[in-house]
Amino acid sequence: MIKKCLFPVAGYGTRFLPATKSMPKEMLPVVNKPLVQYGVEEALDAGLHEIGFVTGRGKRAIADHFDVSYELEHQIAGTDKEKYLESIRAVISKGSFSYTRQSEMRGLGDAILSGRRLIGDEAFGVVLSDDLCVAADEGVLAQMVRLYKQFRCSIVAVQEVPEDQISKFGVIAGDPIKDGIYQVTNMVEKPEPKDAPSNLAIIGRYILTPDIFEIIENTPPGKNNEVQLTDALMTQAQNGCVLAYKFKGTRFDCGSVAGFVEATNFVYENIYNK
Numbered sequence: 001m002i003k004k005c006l007f008p009v010a011g012y013g014t015r016f017l018p019a020t021k022s023m024p025k026e027m028l029p030v031v032n033k034p035l036v037q038y039g040v041e042e043a044l045d046a047g048l049h050e051i052g053f054v055t056g057r058g059k060r061a062i063a064d065h066f067d068v069s070y071e072l073e074h075q076i077a078g079t080d081k082e083k084y085l086e087s088i089r090a091v092i093s094k095g096s097f098s099y100t101r102q103s104e105m106r107g108l109g110d111a112i113l114s115g116r117r118l119i120g121d122e123a124f125g126v127v128l129s130d131d132l133c134v135a136a137d138e139g140v141l142a143q144m145v146r147l148y149k150q151f152r153c154s155i156v157a158v159q160e161v162p163e164d165q166i167s168k169f170g171v172i173a174g175d176p177i178k179d180g181i182y183q184v185t186n187m188v189e190k191p192e193p194k195d196a197p198s199n200l201a202i203i204g205r206y207i208l209t210p211d212i213f214e215i216i217e218n219t220p221p222g223k224n225n226e227v228q229l230t231d232a233l234m235t236q237a238q239n240g241c242v243l244a245y246k247f248k249g250t251r252f253d254c255g256s257v258a259g260f261v262e263a264t265n266f267v268y269e270n271i272y273n274k
């Protein structure tokens with residue numbers, strides 16, 4: 001029912017300079033796979049097979065990664081190295097990949113709006129691949145798709161964060177509907193701890209209904225002079241319904257160096273070596 005997933009990948013990744021000077025942050029490897037591949041695999045596992053990237057200048061390596069490399073295939077075919085290509089071959093055969101560009105870095109809301117033509121008039125997933133999510137059974141996006149089938153409205157994934165971390169996130173306030181599900185009543189982007197409406201922080205997984213596009217168009221730039229998705233979602237929550245979902249699983253902040261190292265250690269010990 002939800003078929004499409006948008007990946008905003010236009011960011012500069014300044015926190016990883018100089019590594020990201022000529023290489024997209026999303027292509028940095030967590031052990032043996034680029035960060036973005038984990039996100040795409042999560043989307044495919046949730047049944048979202050039409051993958052749309054909102055890219056910017058210097059991101060061509062992402063498009064090359066999700067395409068067949070004939071030279072490499074030819075070189076490796078029939079050798080014992082073929083096993084190293086298995087995961088990316090599976091991704092390429094399951095998904096279809098489209099690209100559009102965000103001409104200026106005007107914020108996440110603007111990046112989503114740039115993806116409008118790839119999505120059209122249907123509900124869709126959004127993955128910020130900086131957030132690497134690991135779940136025991138069902139992936140985080142699959143959990144959210146299941147919830148969408150029940151409630152049919154936009155959903156943001158949230159997790160509890162300590163007070164000294166809260167100003168890095170969009171933060172919600174909400175009325176509990178049932179275990180781990182809240183109807184959003186307030187949302188603030190990167191609040192000071194004293195202004196945070198709760199300790200529930202939004203992480204990089206969303207299901208959005210398509211009316212979000214028109215709302216973003218009418219959302220003025222907010223914090224840091226960027227068009228904030230959080231502001232648009234707040235309008236959507238006031239007009240109808242937005243849910244916050246405390247997902248089952250662990251999220252690593254691979255947009256920061258410390259989180260990236262933590263994810264690398266975790267994947268090496270718990271996934272790669274298993």
Ligand code: UTP
Pocket residue numbers: 008009010011012013014015016025054102104105106107108110111128129130255
């Ligand atoms: P971040 O601000 O965390 O990513 O945006 P960044 O700018 O790449 O990283 P730093 O802060 O410079 O190190 C979160 C996500 O939103 C995307 C980014 O690519 C990232 O995946 N984004 C953000 C866009 O695509 N366009 C924007 O205008 C802003």
